[in-house]
Amino acid sequence: MTHPYLTGTAHPRVLAHRGLARPDEHISENSFAAIATAHAAGAVYVESDCHVTADGExxxxxxxxxxxxxxDRRPIAEVPLRELEQLMADRGGLATLAQSLEAFPTTRFNLDVKAAAAAEGVGRLVAEHAARVLVTSFSDERRLAALAAVGGDRPATSPGSRTIARLVGAVRLLMRGTAMRLLRDVDALQIPERQSVLRVLTPRLIDWAHDAGVEVHVWTVNDPERMRLLVAQGVDGIVTDHADIALEVLTR
Incomplete structure (x- = not known):
């Protein structure tokens, strides 16, 4: 069954990568204003990243x-929330996860857990919003820790880099059974077209993912013609820094 995160919205998906930054307007990526700008442009999906402050936010x-x-060279984990808010005040404003979920009730968030310390907090905060959240991470351990902390209905999810590497290998070796097992319990594959010299996205990968009921989202695509070509190949979602352009190109 398709997860609610991926129902009732236009296809292909346009995922606003870190919101919609406007450097010339002092709107930094992942800021509160970047999310608001993406929302105003018509983006339903916003991709963002999760860290935790010194005081646990x-x-x-x-x-x-x-x-x-x-x-400022300090790690996020060493800076308390109030100071971080001050540092981001003239850069679009700091966005906490709790604030963002409340302020944008129609936005569907695609959350990458960047720090192990953030996993439990992410899971706890998204528990009431599972139908409109996808949780992912380069680390499957962080991703699974966040999902475990949810407790109730799980959010949508996309696998970490180790699982994706195994999946790409299975596809190359025509190991369909292995690929189907790796695709179990995930809702989307969020991948680059290639990793260094290795081609990640292939027609067979798209076909097998679709056979398993899993969408394929490609990051990070900013060229309009490339967006069109990927969608023509069967890609279900485009993660882009230019969500406004992507929405125009892919819904024209």
């Missing part, structure tokens, strides 16, 4: 440290 932030966004 789950926040939407990609990097381990503040350096790239604010110039």
């Amino acid at each position: 789950v926040v939407l932030f990609h990097d381990d440290t503040l350096e790239r966004i604010t110039g």
Whole structure:
């Protein structure tokens, strides 16, 4: 059965990668304003990343440290919430996970658990919103820890990099039974087209995923023509930094 996260919305999916940043307007990626901008552009899905502050608050932030966004070299985990809010005040505003789920009740969040310390908090916070949340992580351990903390109906989920590597190997070796087992209990494969020289996305991978009832979402695609080609190949979702452009291109 298709998870509610993937029902009742337009196909192909457009996932706003870290919201919709506007650097010229001082709106940083993953900020509260970036989510609001994506929402205003018509994006139903917002992809974001989860870290935890020194005082235990789950926040939407990609990097381990503040350096790239604010110039501060400290890790997120060493900065308390109030100070982080001050640092992000002129960059679109800090987005906590709790605040974002409440402020954008129609938005479907695609959450990448970046820190092990954030996993339990993510699971606890999304428990009441499982129908509109997908939980993923490069680490299957972090992903499963977050899902275990939910307790009730589970959110949608996409596997970690180790599982995806095994799946790609199974597809290349024509090990369909193994591939089907790896696709069990996931709702989407969120993958790049390639990893270094290795081709990840292939027609057979798309076909087998669809046979298992699993969608295929490709990240991070910013070229409009590439978006069209991927959708023509059968890809179900495009993760992009330019959700406004993708929505125009893919719904035209």
